Amino acid sequence: MSLIDIDRAMRHVLAEPEDQDLVQDKLDAAEGAAMRYLNRRVFIDQAEMVSAKAGIPQMMQAAREANSAAVAAAHLVDEHRDRCILLEHARQALEDAWEEVDAVAYGILLNPEIVSACLLIVGHLYANREDVVVGALATELPLASMHLLTPYRARMGV
Known part of the structure; x- marks a missing residue:
């Protein structure tokens, strides 16, 4: 379910009613892109955020169990190269799970800047x-959506 109402997105892009499915796809992509850029999950209300954060210990336990099972399965493989590949897959799956845990732990409530950034991305998409682009001069525009999201970004790295 989208964080932003589809009717608002439809008005933003001035879309016709028959384009609602297309706009919904773009809206889902925009919200996903914003959350990936932020390295955070965005929640529509406090109750949803508290509930998600309460599930973090279960997420961590499930990640550990899945990793243990994947490592055990990898060690059953005789071929060294295949075993190494499977161990790397297990490591990457665990890393992805920890990133999801962090994204929920650093969760943020939906705010006007995030809404505006998502609508800008929807409009672009x-x-x-x-x-x-065929038959037109292509000009790169500054991504205002990133300027709106950057102050809320977590774990930006080096």
Whole structure:
């Protein structure tokens, strides 16, 4: 379920009613992209955020158990190269699980800046549905959505 109401997104991109499924796809992609950029989950209300954060210990336990099972299964493989590949997959799956735990732990409530950034991304995705521009001068525009999201970004790294 989207954080932002589909009707609001439809009005933002000035879409026709028959384009609602397309706009919904773009809205889902925009919200996902914003959360990946933020390295945080965005929640619509405090109760949802508290509930998600309460589930962190279970997420961590499930990640450990899945990793243990994957490592044990890898050690049953005789071929050294195959075993190493499976162990690397297990390591990567555990790392992905920890990133999801962190994203929930650093969760943030939906705010006007995040809404605006997502709508800007929806507008871009809706207006530019192809990878290339034919018959027009292409000009790169500054991504205002990133300027809106950056102050809320967690764990930006080096």
